[in-house]
Amino acid sequence: MNSFVVVRLDGAALVWTDWTLNGTVAPELYRVLQELLDTGAKPVVIDLVEVPSIDSSAVAVLAAAAVRAGQLGFGLELRLPGGHAIPVRDAAQLRSALMLAYPTAA
Known part of the structure; x- marks a missing residue:
C-alpha cells in the first residue's frame, strides 16, 4: 500500500495524503512519521487538506508523533x-487542532 506521498527538501519533510485516515492506514502513517x-x-x-x-x-498515531517531535524540540506542522496551518508539540494541541476540521475525530 502506498497511501502517503513524502517529499523531502533539505532537512524538511512534507507528508501528503487524500485517503481517509483510519485503522487500515494508521500503521503505515506510524511507519512514515517514525x-x-x-x-x-x-x-x-x-498536509491533511484533502483528507x-x-x-x-x-x-x-498523529498524537504520538506530535509528542515525539515536541520532545525533539520542534513539533509537527x-x-x-x-x-488552517497549526504547529503542534503535544497530544492536547494536536487534538485541539484537529477539532477545527474533524470535530468527531479528536
Whole structure:
C-alpha cells in the first residue's frame, strides 16, 4: 500500500495524503512519521487538506508523533481543510487542532 506521498527538501519533510485516515492506514502513517523523526527531518509538515475523515487510531498515531517531535524540540506542522496551518508539540494541541476540521475525530 502506498497511501502517503513524502517529499523531502533539505532537512524538511512534507507528508501528503487524500485517503481517509483510519485503522487500515494508521500503521503505515506510524511507519512514515517514525522514519522521518528517526532521520532528523524538521520541520515535518502533515498536509491533511484533502483528507475526508480521521478516526481515533490515526489521531493516536498523529498524537504520538506530535509528542515525539515536541520532545525533539520542534513539533509537527498541520495543514488542515479551511486554510488552517497549526504547529503542534503535544497530544492536547494536536487534538485541539484537529477539532477545527474533524470535530468527531479528536
